[in-house]
Amino acid sequence: xxxxxxxxxxxxxxxxxxxxxxxxxxxxxxxxxxxxxxxxxxxxxxxxxxxxxxxxxxxxxxxxxxxxxxxxxxxxxxxxxxxxxxxxxxxxxxxxxxxxxxxxxxxxxxxxx
Amino acid sequence: xxxxxxxxxxxxxxxxxxxxxxxxxxxxxxxxxxxxxxxxxxxxxxxxxxxxxxxxxxxxxxxxxxxxxxxxxxxxxxxxxxxxxxxxxxxxxxxxxxxxxxxxxxxxxxxxxxxxx
Numbered sequence: 001x002x003x004x005x006x007x008x009x010x011x012x013x014x015x016x017x018x019x020x021x022x023x024x025x026x027x028x029x030x031x032x033x034x035x036x037x038x039x040x041x042x043x044x045x046x047x048x049x050x051x052x053x054x055x056x057x058x059x060x061x062x063x064x065x066x067x068x069x070x071x072x073x074x075x076x077x078x079x080x081x082x083x084x085x086x087x088x089x090x091x092x093x094x095x096x097x098x099x100x101x102x103x104x105x106x107x108x109x110x111x112x113x
Numbered sequence: 114x115x116x117x118x119x120x121x122x123x124x125x126x127x128x129x130x131x132x133x134x135x136x137x138x139x140x141x142x143x144x145x146x147x148x149x150x151x152x153x154x155x156x157x158x159x160x161x162x163x164x165x166x167x168x169x170x171x172x173x174x175x176x177x178x179x180x181x182x183x184x185x186x187x188x189x190x191x192x193x194x195x196x197x198x199x200x201x202x203x204x205x206x207x208x209x210x211x212x213x214x215x216x217x218x219x220x221x222x223x224x225x226x227x228x229x230x
Contacts, residue, residue: 004156033218043203043220056217090157098207099145099164102218104157 002026004105006091012111018079021108025072025093032074033102034066037088046089049074050096081112115140115208119221126194127229134189134224136204146187147205147218148178157203163187174198194228201225 005024013019025032033056034046045058049068066076072093078085088109092102117138126132138144148160161172168180178189189202204221 035220042222045217045219048217058217092157098209098216099162101147101159101162102149102157103159104149106156 006105023091029093140208142210145207151201
């Protein structure tokens with residue numbers, strides 16, 4: 001079974017621009033979560049989607065948004081990029097339910113200059 | 114609000130010795146607890162989880178963890194460390210409220226395990 005895939009793997013953007021990151025979960029997984037990983041802050045939860053509905057949201061500004069499609073694929077968008085948005089963005093998928101472990105993709109490394 | 118703490122930024126252990134990576138949590142309901150490992154330049158991998166039942170759970174690569182409700186801890190252990198166990202380890206918790214609803218997963222800040230040959 002193919003793992004979680006994220007595209008693109010690396011991205012360089014300029015302050016003020018916007019970016020869209022994509023995540024394809026493991027087949028059959030209906031829950032997709034997004035995290036921001038930085039050396040200083042660790043893994044910070046962005047949002048979680050289940051069956052196209054956002055069911056949890058972290059403490060990030062409104063510039064960060066996401067969505068999930070009917071095939072469970074998910075995208076996250078960051079508008080008006082700031083230098084502090086430079087990070088590794090991780091996507092994780094899991095089967096439905098709270099007690100299932102998450103499977104992580106390799107991440108998208110975003111650099112904002 | 115839920116939280117999880119990993120009090121040690123780094124743990125050093127000699128190869129062949131037992132290892133422990135500490136994790137404590139705070140929830141208002143019941144916890145679902147997880148351990149993940151991140152090898153250099155690789156994604157996070159699931160190691161083990163505690164949902165209910167036996168307090169000692171066994172996972173991948175010979176790791177195990179003990180759930181201690183009174184001490185609100187979920188320490189990761191392995192009887193004999195390998196150099197290949199050197200990695201970044203994350204503890205995570207999901208709070209299951211009595212009122213229902215889905216809570217987010219909160220990760221600890223991570224503990225770097227260094228196994229010395």
